[in-house]
Amino acid sequence: MKFVACLAGGSILTAIVFSIVSGAAGLGAEREIWFGMLAPTLASVVAWMTIERLRRLNPQKILKCLILSFLIKFLFFGVYIIVVVKTTQVRPEFFVCCFAFFYLALHMAEALELRKTQARLLANDITGNNQGLL
Numbered sequence: 001m002k003f004v005a006c007l008a009g010g011s012i013l014t015a016i017v018f019s020i021v022s023g024a025a026g027l028g029a030e031r032e033i034w035f036g037m038l039a040p041t042l043a044s045v046v047a048w049m050t051i052e053r054l055r056r057l058n059p060q061k062i063l064k065c066l067i068l069s070f071l072i073k074f075l076f077f078g079v080y081i082i083v084v085v086k087t088t089q090v091r092p093e094f095f096v097c098c099f100a101f102f103y104l105a106l107h108m109a110e111a112l113e114l115r116k117t118q119a120r121l122l123a124n125d126i127t128g129n130n131q132g133l134l
Helices: 002-024 030-057 059-087 092-126
Strands: none
Touching (some): 030 092
8 A cells, every 4th residue: 555655646746746847837737737647646546456455365366457457447548538638628738748657657666566566476486375476
């Protein structure tokens, strides 16, 4: 749960900083920044909470969960982008840039944390706990 708090807190803090810079530069892209941050952060938090739960209960199902969450995110993000662009007054160029930034940053953070989780699980497997990632 500590990692989930870091994901959410880091995203919110980054959005605040970006909003301040956007306002100071006269871009007025605060709405685009927040809409661009919302879906990637929400999806990462939900996915990671699920992975954490699986890690404790049944680590062998983590890979299946990752594949399923990728497919769900793919569909969710497609719908989210269309809905935001069509129903709000965001400027698409700023929104897509912010969305891509938060998506890539959170995806990288998840990948690094997953690597640490995998290393812990493999270490447990070697010591005889017999719980691998795959």
